[in-house]
Amino acid sequence: MTMVNAYDGSAAAGLNAEDAALIARRERALGPAYRLFYREPLHLVRGEGVWLWDRDGKRYLDCYNNVASVGHCHPRVTGAIAEQMGVLNTHTRYLHEGVVAYAERLLATMPDALGHVMFTCTGSEANDLALRITRSHLRRQGVIVTKLAYHGLTEAVSELSPSLGEFVDRGPRVRLIPAPDALRVAPAEQGARLAADLAQAIADMRRDGIEPAAFIVDTVFSSDGLYPDPAGFLKPAVDLIRAEGGIFIADEVQPGFGRTGEAFWGFERHGIVPDIVTMGKPMGNGFPLSGVAMRPELVAEFGSKARYFNTFGGNPVAAAAGMAVLDVIKQEGLQENALHVGAFLKAGLEDIAKGDEGIVDVRGAGLFLAVEIARDGAPDADRAAFVVNHLRQNGVLISATGPGANILKIRPPLVLKQAEAEIFLDAVEAAFSADPM
Numbered sequence: 163m164t165m166v167n168a169y170d171g172s173a174a175a176g177l178n179a180e181d182a183a184l185i186a187r188r189e190r191a192l193g194p195a196y197r198l199f200y201r202e203p204l205h206l207v208r209g210e211g212v213w214l215w216d217r218d219g220k221r222y223l224d225c226y227n228n229v230a231s232v233g234h235c236h237p238r239v240t241g242a243i244a245e246q247m248g249v250l251n252t253h254t255r256y257l258h259e260g261v262v263a264y265a266e267r268l269l270a271t272m273p274d275a276l277g278h279v280m281f282t283c284t285g286s287e288a289n290d291l292a293l294r295i296t297r298s299h300l301r302r303q304g305v306i307v308t309k310l311a312y313h314g315l316t317e318a319v320s321e322l323s324p325s326l327g328e329f330v331d332r333g334p335r336v337r338l339i340p341a342p343d344a345l346r347v348a349p350a351e352q353g354a355r356l357a358a359d360l361a362q363a364i365a366d367m368r369r370d371g372i373e374p375a376a377f378i379v380d381t382v383f384s385s386d387g388l389y390p391d392p393a394g395f396l397k398p399a400v401d402l403i404r405a406e407g408g409i410f411i412a413d414e415v416q417p418g419f420g421r422t423g424e425a426f427w428g429f430e431r432h433g434i435v436p437d438i439v440t441m442g443k444p445m446g447n448g449f450p451l452s453g454v455a456m457r458p459e460l461v462a463e464f465g466s467k468a469r470y471f472n473t474f475g476g477n478p479v480a481a482a483a484g485m486a487v488l489d490v491i492k493q494e495g496l497q498e499n500a501l502h503v504g505a506f507l508k509a510g511l512e513d514i515a516k517g518d519e520g521i522v523d524v525r526g527a528g529l530f531l532a533v534e535i536a537r538d539g540a541p542d543a544d545r546a547a548f549v550v551n552h553l554r555q556n557g558v559l560i561s562a563t564g565p566g567a568n569i570l571k572i573r574p575p576l577v578l579k580q581a582e583a584e585i586f587l588d589a590v591e592a593a594f595s596a597d598p599m
């Protein structure tokens with residue numbers, strides 16, 4: 163999974179001398195763990211809105227980046243960061259209006275039951291903190307995730323991230339269950355199937371003397387291949403984990419902050435109220451900001467005894483970035499934009515699919531879409547890679563995901579407009595029409 167759409171050196175001979183030299187320096191300085199995107203890596207130097215520019219001045223339509231959720235270098239966000247950085251940047255052990263006002267505003271977007279929020283710097287750190295709080299409160303250890311989930315990179319949450327590969331040990335307190343499957347499970351059966359798989363995982367866990375503490379999912383199952391529908395299918399599994407004494411953690415790093423269009427949070431589409439919500443990338447539009455919202459009773463003992471502190475989590479600059487992002491989402495109508503432009507994109511992709519038997523499914527919610535590609539009933543990773551790299555060569559950026567590396571992952575900044583969506587659809591149609599040979 164981590165190698166999907168990665169540079170592997172096979173195209174090194176075609177690189178210009180300066181980029182080849184920079185790749186060699188990068189490998190010497192950064193070591194072997196890092197990956198570059200695309201068969202021919204991109205050397206980017208500037209971004210604005212949904213556009214990125216490379217060192218030669220070529221422009222690329224970014225249809226992949228949810229980090230810059232309200233657009234690359236949005237002036238409202240960069241201005242707020244620069245202004246606050248020029249005045250004060252410290253931590254939460256001093257009184258400051260910024261972090262309190264931001265916490266209040268963020269919590270106001272959530273159900274009343276989620277009464278506290280704690281700030282961190284990355285989604286990994288947010289999920290790590292959520293696990294600490296959960297295990298401390300319940301005195302239990304077991305966690306259930308889906309088979310290709312990604313929840314972060316710390317030692318604790320890498321156990322919950324099977325998409326990192328087999329080298330990363332799952333550990334005895336983690337169980338994996340199948341993700342939803344839009345092709346093989348009828349929509350009306352998705353909820354019951356997920357709950358049944360969860361029940362089996364809990365039983366297996368208990369056979370080893372481990373009690374279930376949490377069921378954690380990205381509420382659109384993005385790493386598994388993107389499965390947002392039917393809305394509401396998560397509820398039986400959430401009800402089950404609670405009936406078994408555990409809690410439900412909604413990882414909203416991907417679907418949160420209006421991306422699905424239908425709701426501000428992915429969990430809202432399913433008519434559920436999580437016990438804990440974790441957030442990350444889109445919160446600060448590229449500034450390192452993440453958080454954990456929770457039911458107050460879960461953190462009462464942990465908060466009084468653990469003396470939690472985070473030097474950079476919730477600092478005044480982070481709070482200013484987060485507040486600016488919320489301002490932009492509201493004032494520019496970006497949730498509504500995600501709904502309408504996302505529907506336009508999905509309809510356009512469905513039209514392309516009608517003329518290509520290799521496209522077996524188009525799915526998504528708002529500005530998060532997936533196109534599944536198969537050949538003779540099997541995942542067609544080669545064609546997916548071809549389409550991704552054809553788009554890259556023609557100025558459009560996406561990626562691929564899923565257990566078969568055959569699902570196109572389309573996730574543009576929320577400021578994508580219909581005219582830009584038309585550019586994207588024209589490029590996709592050309593990529594599917596091109597001869598892979």
